[in-house]
Amino acid sequence: MEAAIRLGFGGIALDVGGVLYYDEPFELAWLQGTFNRMSAADPGITLAAFVELVERFYRRDGSVDVWNGSTAADRSWTSVRRGWRELAQEIPGARRAVRELARQVPTVVVANQPAECVAVLDDWGLTEVLRGIFLDSLEGVAKPDPGLLDLGRARLGRQPAEMLMVGNRVDHDVRPALALGCGAAFVRGDSAYQVPPGVHRDIVAAYERLRKVRTAPPPEDSVVMIVSSLADLVDRFARTEPTAPAQRAPGASERGARAHVGAPGGDTRSGRP
16 A cells, blocks of 8 residues: 555645644644633633533534634634744654655645744745645635645646645545545644643643544545654655655746745634634
């Protein structure tokens, strides 16, 4: 299975949260900030009541929007976006893995992330090796719509069967990839992140419990490759038949990801959970 994937793709699309950096610090900071603002405006809102709302929101995939659409949630998300670079925590080995993948195969980022994600990738020296960055907040289309992945595929000039999508969610990454006719690799991930200062342990506990459901892996016998991290994926590839460094697709830019980073939209909730 590993060798078949290794020799069969001509382009890679990477998710960001759960693949390059941890999602948890951003979402936990957002949840705590939302509670702080809601309880300040209405002291009757207890932590227990807020945690229950959070659990309902995550379990129903966003259909319960009582607090998520509130001014408190919007302002908290704005605050998180301002501190995005400081909150970003690299998943061990991710930067090295991206550089190694991009050296061998044309690679793009395809993710539901706010525009601030680009600054982190730039700080980490990754925009210079990526062929494009396609974010829902910049493109106007979001996962699970396969259209976002298809933008990255078109950028590389590859057929769907030549593409490998690497992500950490079945609903947002695996299913859209398979629907488009691409291969998929699922990153199981870990919990080695640092909790942002000031986040209550009850919020952390509820969030981690719910996140395990949202990021549950596909069945072991599926056609999807399951790895522990992006670095693990690279290591597995290194144990298969070697290939020459990636050749540029026709029309591909010599300037890395800066050749395609979409224009920021005006949605203050862009890239939000």
